[in-house]
Amino acid sequence: MPTYQAAETYRSKVVKPLDFDEFWRGVDDQLDSIPLNAEVIRDPMRSTDDVDVYDVRYDSLDSVRIAGWYGVPKGVSGDLPGMLLVPGYQGEPPLPKDWARFGYAALSVAPRGKLRSNSQYNPGYPGLLTHNLTDRNTYGYKGFYADAVRGLDFLLSRDEVDSERVGVTGSSQGGALTIVAAALRSEHIKAAAAGAPYLCGFVDSIELTSTYPYQEINDYIRHHPESRDDVIDTLAYFDGVCFADKITCPIIVNIGLQDNIVPTETGFMVYNAMTGTDNKRLYTYDDQGHEAGRYLHAKIVQDFFAEQLSPRTS
């Protein structure tokens, strides 16, 4: 494993494309042209005495129908801070009951390909990471990122959500989506917490680790060696490192120094690339793998958002 200093000073090979911002403005324009068409249906099975849980559906890029779980503290109306929860690579999005109990209107998004959003797009696992990887306009993560960002549009459409107090958080792929959402919606996201951010430093990661999911990319290149340049070009448009400087809100990041899935070097790399905000903090956890200190860090995340977004607690 690398020393702390070696990981901290690792020099990334990521090159931000010159038309990066233009590309994502184009995606944003496409999203703007698609009505949200939100459906919100209460789920009595998952609701409790203190939290109402709703099955949410909305339209995203290419008119793909996206699912989410929406949790709201019972008996509270208006002026709730909103929380966008973004999922990891393999797991299904969790129900956001705990965040609702903390006093937030919380949406847990299932971007395309997740079980509840896979009727129109389903590349599978392994598969998503390399689906249509040779063209930035068709790469699966274009829609996937858009679906997560679109979740913010849903939150902002809700009467009970105070649009001036919205945060985003997730770990692993959720850490990457946190960075993407905070960058692409910097005018709305007021606080962000990214754990063990995946999808940052793709070209570095495929050399630094032999574990899956990143190994999917090496598999692809080995199987399609002629496409290597196209793959590397495409990935740059989706690299968290390229989004990082657009973040302007307070943000905290946690990484494990023995992360066997997301190389530790890339955690430092993306944190160092967050040059658009002075209000940032990196938490490093020794003796920790991809959980990145979760058992200790969860309370730090909760306190961070409480300070930034002021939920009402009963």
Added chain:
Amino acid sequence: MGEGRYKSVTDTRPTDFDQYWTAVLDELANTPSAPEVERVPIRDTDYATQYSVRLTSIGPYRIFAYVSVPKGDGPFPALYFAPGYGSVVANTQQGMPNGLRRDHIVFVLAARGQRNSDKPYAASFPGLLTDGIDDPSAYRYRGIVADAVRGLGYLASRSDVDANRVAVLGSDMPLVIAGLSTAASHVVDSPAIFYKAVKRAAGTQAYPLEELNDYIRLFPERRDAVERTMSYFDTRWFASSVKAKTLVLAGAKGEPLSRDGLQPLLDNIGDNASVYEAGEDHSTYKEGVYKLSWLAKEFRLGAPVLPEHWQ
């Protein structure tokens, strides 16, 4: 919520526990596995060849698995990543070093409802844990356990597998299938759901156990039926039949799945069991190094193969 919320009957082994599982195994024995094996070239490496496998389990139901075979002459030790609770079953467990495939046959099975084994039945998450839970004979996990046993049977039947070095790894399923089959030589088990499930659910709001709370809240009159069904799947009742050398990965001190909390399970496994107890930080790094070192030692392979950031 305290554990006293439900008056538990799950500390009792069902009197017809053996009959219940004998019927499942009989049904499995009467169902030809009909394996179909295909190359998956994109997952090949210089040192291993990747295949997909389709097998028939009870129902009949067609299930999917991946098997990676080292290049060279076998027989090889085998690692079987048994199905857990979750939709995705990838060719290699996330975070495991790909280099494990150099010296081991790596077998990963998707039980019914999981991706690639999701036709005609696609499980919901949450939802799977309570699917058919009112009746032990209709509970979805009855078939899932059969699928997992079928996978072990297939793996053990391969001529390139060293029968003395077959490890089953996973959450609860390794103990369950090692209790129903003698084909596993080693077990690495991380108790998760099927240990005092209903009782522990009363003390948590975390999924997947919260599924039981959701179900009982909506159908309070079915609580006894839920407890009865879950009692057929409690790992304690399989443990006394486990002959494989077993490593149990326990939670931290003071937690429900700590070494102390798991003592009834450990007692039932007996002398075959050793325990790794997590620290308060639940380090997957420390646990992972311990687990891979234990397996390498048991398989007499020398130094363990570790991911780059654990070396």
